Amino acid sequence: MLQFAGDLRRLRRRAGEPTYRELGRRTNYSAAALSEAVSGRRLPSLAVTVAFVRACDGDADEWTDRWRRLADAQPGAPGAPPSPYVGxxxxxxxxxxxFFGREALIGTLLALVDERPFAGVFGASGAGKSSLLRAGLAARxxxxxxxxxxxxxxxxxxAVAVAGLADEPADRVHDDLAADPQALRGWLAKASGDLLLVVDQFEECFTxxxxxxxxxxxxxxxxxxxxQSRIVVxxxxDFYAHCARHHELVAALHRAQVLVGPMSAEEFRSAVTEPATRAGASLETALVARLISDVAGQPAALPLVSHTLAETWQRRRGMVLTLTGYEDVGGIRHALARTAEQxxxxxxxxxRTAAQRLFLRLVVPGDGTQDTKRRVRRPELDAPAALLDRLAAARLITIDRDSVELAHEALLHAWPRLVGWIARNRDDLRTQHRVSEATAVWEAHDRDPDTLYRGARLDQAVxxxxxxxxxxxxxxxAGQAAEQTRSAVARRAARRLRRLVAVLAALTVLLAGTAIAAVVAQRSATRQRNEAVALRAVDTARGLLISRPQDAQALALAAHRIAPSDQTRTMLVLAHAAATATTxxxxxxxxxGRVAITWEPGVTDGQQLWRPDGDSWLPAAALPTGDGFLYLMSADERRAVYRNGPVSVLWDLSDLDHPRSVTVPADLPxxxxxxxxxxxxxxVSEDHRAQVWRAGERTVRRLPAPGVQSTALLPDGSGILLCRLVGGVYTVEQWTLDGVRTATLLREAYRMYLSAGPGGLIVATSETGQAVLMDARDxxxxxxxARVDGLRHPTVAAFDQAGPAVALADPDRVQLWDAGSGTPLLxxxxxxxxxxxPRPDGGRxxxxxxxxxxxQLDSDLPRVVREICSAPVTVDWDRLPGATPKPLCPD
Structure with a gap:
């Protein structure tokens, strides 16, 4: 090791002896860490070694081989005792x-299982639920x-699990279970007279x-x-509310729930020291104290602790895990990210490209909840087997019998690169997930053509x-082929319709005695024909929205002229918005609004700010947000909150040429x-209390109200709205910032998400698809x-700062409401x-x-028509067989 360090020092001399401060600038490592790397006291990490060598113009591959040969002789080499930590x-x-530290909770859970046939174990991601259920409950x-x-x-x-225990063919068990869910009870009884079925990661039922x-x-x-058959899930x-939507689960979980919270200091000490003691090792007292300090206030830190200790084990001195080794791997905050990045x-x-696609496929983007990991069958992955094996060896993924998944959801917020991938591809991930589900449905129905995508959904997926x-x-x-076939069939049907109309016209002449009836029938047929033609035009226009918006706009206008309807009005607004879209x-x-924020290819690790200049924009400063994504913005657009994993950054955008970050307290949720x-x-804090923080200050104010589910500050900062769970009912209340309740505004059976706008406007949305618009000036x-039904969660509410208008946007619909009269505008x-x-402004x-x-979605349809007609607009009427050519624009 001394020779290795000496050679590193000689490499630095050959490079002209740059200072350690200069090397730190080149490598992004501290001068102290680089100086320690060449001290010879211990083997530096591979990442530090390679960075040092590259900064000194050395051969990184040669030094990597030397480092690995030397590492084989270190305590963490393959011949050494295995790590007592599972990572x-x-x-x-x-x-x-x-497995230590959860003895009291294991006893509570064992007693609950003896008392109740069905029980639920709830806890945050990373709280240790899976370990508790497996190494705690199932083992004892x-x-x-x-x-x-x-x-x-x-x-x-x-079927596979029960068949293995009952020693029966899996196909037979599968057929019985698929035919009748109640058959599971009989198969469990046959497998064992006294059985405990543990269903871990039950949230996969919803994701x-x-x-x-x-x-x-x-x-x-x-x-x-x-x-005889006890069930524990x-x-x-954050999926507790999903369980509450199913009355069978509500009844089964009544007084049968265990909440897994953070460990006490003594429990945590036992969890980290006892595995090492059993392996004949020990932890420095300073390391234990540092671990307790680092995980304080982090209820979901257990997998990160286990991973960090597994890495520290590889850098122990003899059989002692040291604080120096812990700091070398980056501690709790950086060990996992460093391993993944390395x-x-x-x-x-x-x-790298294959790894990015693999990791994104193993993620389910949250829909009102946090992002979750996803288990994927091996045949669904195009990743090379060697890559899978390498990532599995690094404990970043887990490969099961025939499936692959992330090793832990901690990766979703502890590895900044993955956080950035998810943030930039969130919408595409949702589309990809829907395509995957639709493919499974298509295959399950023997490739039924009726289950294929068509129109805009197909274009988006392609x-x-x-x-x-x-x-x-x-x-x-198959969807594209069916779309082509459908278009051909539609053209043939249109030709038949024209011939039918010709026959009807001839019959009208021949049957003069029934002229009145024929006229009525013809009018009816014409109306039905026009409606059918208009709907086909709408469908065709939707398919052209993204690729040919000008043609879509002309077709939508033609459809509206032939047979006006809600569908033609909607398509006219959409097509005009697509045709006039700007970027x-x-x-x-x-x-x-006041500022534009864009993704900019030339901006590294951030976004670009722009200031308005009449009808155009002038570039301002770059905003160094890294892999963070915009989470919240103030109504005056002078402050913005970005999220980067578990970290929030508040940006002051008052001066667009010099944006300034404002430190957010670590204990702020x-x-x-x-x-x-x-x-x-x-x-909302972990104990369901509302917390308020004033930018630039260090103290966080806690309101005394318990059971808080969500909050919304009033625009003028004079008070705060709280959604609280009070006696099983979700209640919307207004409080002062001093902790005094001033009014109760609403009571509902479901959790509500609140938005406060100007002029006393309040919007409460729920996971049940309903939004309530309230006027709370008095x-x-x-x-x-107004009460708006039929929405999909999540629903975003946005206010027109100049008038009493509220926009509601869910994944399937955008609406604009006049909150003064309670009438829909769009x-x-x-x-x-x-x-x-969404951003409403003056009817748009x-x-x-x-x-x-x-x-720009415009609620003023005459204005939409005028703007379309301000430029030449024509329609190929042959595209609409059966339609009578009409002038599109009024004289």
Whole structure:
């Protein structure tokens, strides 16, 4: 090791002896870390070694080989004792002898299982639920344990597990279970007279299963629970509301729930020291104290701790884990990111691209919840086997019998590169996930043509073709072929319709005695024909929205002239918005107003700010947001909150040429809202208390109200709205910032997400698809302006700062409401277009469309027609067989 360090020093001399400060600038490592690397006291990490060598113009490959040969002789080499820590993976049943710190909770859970046939274990991601269920409950129960996860096909997962225990053919078990979910009870009894079925990661029931599989699983588990077959489900806490939507789960979980919270200091000390003690090793007292300090206030840090200790084990001194080794791997905050980044840096260019696609396929983007990992079958992955093996060896992914998944959801917020990938591809990930589900449905129905995509949904999916696997590409190919066939059939039908109209005309002449009836019939036929032609034109226009918006606009206008309807009005608004869409730089990151923020190819690790200049924009400063994404913006657009994994950054955009970051206290939860100027931020803490923070100050104010679910600051900062769970009912209340309740505004059976606008306007949306628009200018008499049903969660509410208008945008529709009169001004079906970030202004709603383009949805239809007709517009009437050519624009 001394020779290795000496050679590093000689390499530095040959490079002209740059200072360690200069080397630090070149490598992004501290001068102290680089100086320590050449001291000879211990072997530096490979990442530090390679960075040092490259900064001194050395051969990185040669030094990598030398480092690995030397590392083989270190305590962490293959011949050394195995690590007592499992890293990111959950503790399994066979790891019970090194699982500590949860003894009290295990006893509570064992007692609950003895009392109740069905129980639920809830906790945040990273709280240790899987380890508790496997190495705790399943390892210590006197019953026969059986541990499964739902996956996308819970029938198959349970069939394989039960068949192995009952020593029966899996196909036979699968057929019985598929035919009747209540058959699970009989098979569990046959497998063992006294059995404990543990269903870990039960949230996959909501993220991976379709509706039919979800209902089957819930009914099977709740009906199977009984005296001889105990059922325990492990569920991520943010999916608690999803469980509450199913009455079978509500009844089964009544007084049968365990909440997994953070460990106490003594429990944590036992969890980190006892595995090492059993392996004949120990931890420095300073290391234990540092670990306790680093995880304080981080209830989901256990997998990161386990991973960091596994890495520290490789750098121990003899059989002692040291604080120096812990700091060398980067500590809790950086060990996982460093490991993932090091593995990624060592990949070739092709493998890096394949790794990015692999990691994104293993993610389910959150829909009102946090992002979750996703288990994928091996045949669905195009990644090379060697890449999978390498990532599995690094404990970044887990390869099971026939599936692959992330080793832990901690990767989703601890590895900045992955966080950035997800943020930049969130909409595409949702589309890709829907394509994957649609492909499975298509295959399950023997490739039924009625299950194929068509129109805009097909065009949107085709755009992601390079990211899809072979099965999904076959699904798209079949959809495109069916679309071509459908168009040919429509043309033949139109020709037959024209011949039929000709025959009817001839019959009219011949049957003069029935002239009146014939006229009525002809008018009816003409009306029906026109309606059919108009709907076909609407369908064709939707398919052209992205690729040929000008043609879509002309077709929509023709359809509206032939047979006006809600569908033609919607398509006219959409097509006009697509045809007049504008973009800037690499695409807007949010709808512009006082400032525009764009993705800019020339800006490294950030976004570009722009200031308005009449009808155009002038570039201002670059905003160094790294892989963060825009999360909240104040109404005056002078403050913006960016999220980068678990970290929030508040940016002051008052001076667009010199944006300034404002430090956010580490104990502040994810922000729910800002006031109008961005001076105040609010959020909900882990113990469900509202917290308010004033920008620039270090103290966080906690309101005394318990059971808080969501918050919204009033625009003027004079108070705060709280959604609280009070006696089983969700209540919307207004409080002062001093902690005094001033009014109760609304009570509902479901959790509500709040938005506060100007002039006392309040919008409360829920996961049930309803939004309530309220006028709270007079707290003594709060008026419900409108109730909007049929929405999809999540629904985004945005206010017109100049008038009482509210825009509501969900994944399928954009609406504009006059909150004063409670009447709808605009309702546009946007299914498959992924329009978002609404901004209402004077009867229009600006939204972001595909590739960051800015669309303007206009509620004034005559104005839309005038703007279309201000330029020459023509229609190829042969495209609409059966339609009578008409002038499109009024004289």
């Amino acid at each position: 990111l993976a959950a503790y399994q049943v066979e790891d019970a002898d090194r 129960t006197q019953r026969t344990p059986l541990v499964v996860t739902p996956g996308a096909d819970p029938v198959a997962e349970l 991976l299963c379709d509706e039919q599989a979800r209902r089957w699983l819930i009914r099977a588990l709740t009906s199977a629970a009984g005296p 492990g569920v991520r806490a 593995i990624f840096d060592e990949l070739g260019e092709a493998d 755009r992601l073709r390079e990211r899809l696997n072979q099965r999904e590409r076959a699904f798209l190919d 800037l730089g690499g695409g807007f990151a949010t709808t512009p 994810v922000a729910d809202s800002l006031d109008r100027t961005g001076t105040l931020l609010s959020g 707290l003594r008499e709060v008026r419900t302006a 309702s546009v079906d946007t299914q498959g277009l992924d329009l978002g970030a 709603v600006a939204v972001l469309g595909p590739r960051g383009a800015l669309w």
